[in-house]
């Protein structure tokens with residue numbers, strides 16, 4: 001039996017009041033995260049990925065935000081937790097890694113000192129003990145010459161090393177949950193692969209529960225167990241990594257797979273990228289918000305289907321598309337063989 005969820009997000013909604021109206025950035029997202037599991041949230045720019053992550057850790061609490069639903073960490077409701085409880089919890093139980101570590105480190109202080117201070121904000125530790133801990137962390141995340149590099153300033157680190165230092169900082173207090181928002185986007189492909197490898201290793205070794213946010217399904221393929229595909233604030237498809245890659249059900253997922261850049265394997269198909277751009281959240285069409293861009297739109301699409309399991313053999317593989325599984329399979333074949341041929345290693349597993 002799978003372990004109980006560490007983090008449970010249930011029907012989370014986040015709307016921002018703006019002069020033009022309410023921007024419903026997150027519109028009813030639910031998922032569970034278990035120890036050792038990597039849940040990926042994928043989607044184009046503006047789909048609500050970061051707002052989801054930020055809301056979990058209380059960073060969207062502002063006058064213009066309306067937050068509904070629930071976020072529970074081992075049963076404790078984070079949405080109603082006090083600001084001070086949340087501050088205590090950030091870093092301590094939930095670590096965070098962001099896209100650009102340059103903005104996460106203050107350029108005028110040594111990297112090591114900044115991590116020591118982050119530790120000392122939560123734990124009673126001497127400076128020298130803290131520094132020893134940072135050296136250990138640097139070694140764990142693969143920063144060479146850790147003893148010496150703890151005294152460097154942020155600009156003395158390369159992009160990849162800065163990202164490793166950011167990961168060291170996120171792990172400093174041994175959190176149970178790690179939230180990584182586009183952790184490799186700013187890096188070139190080789191470094192990206194190294195950082196993803198490191199995240200996967202840490203995840204395994206420390207039994208971390210990880211939320212990985214990215215617009216790139218190639219990144220997801222490297223490390224995720226489960227995948228949530230978001231479009232305009234809603235999950236349009238969710239399933240295991242293999243289900244999303246080898247039996248994708250939603251035409252939007254097919255589009256994302258079409259724009260895939262895989263590090264380790266050639267593209268499995270020849271699809272064009274998705275035409276058009278994501279909709280304005282202030283002016284969504286009725287029904288499925290993807291329909292203006294969807295080549296398969298038909299008479300039912302002005303109503304939005306629920307997120308449901310539509311394949312008899314896969315109870316946790318859900319999507320929001322009215323096409324029948326048979327129609328989807330046929331259309332996928334026409335579109336370019338997406339997902340129909342799992343590579344040998346997956347078939348054997």
Ligand SMILES: Nc1ncnc2c1ncn2[C@@H]1O[C@H](COP(=O)(O)OP(=O)(O)OP(=O)(O)O)[C@@H](O)[C@H]1O
Pocket residue numbers: 016017018023025043044045046047048049050051052215281
């Ligand atoms: N404070 C805010 N006030 C108003 N709108 C906001 C606010 N914060 C975010 N939004 C809007 O919410 C939507 C979702 O934003 P979010 O940052 O979650 O997107 P994302 O999926 O992370 O995209 P990206 O890939 O570009 O990072 C966007 O339309 C954004 O403009």
Ligand SMILES: [Mg+2]
Pocket residue numbers: 049050051181
């Ligand atoms: Mg984002």
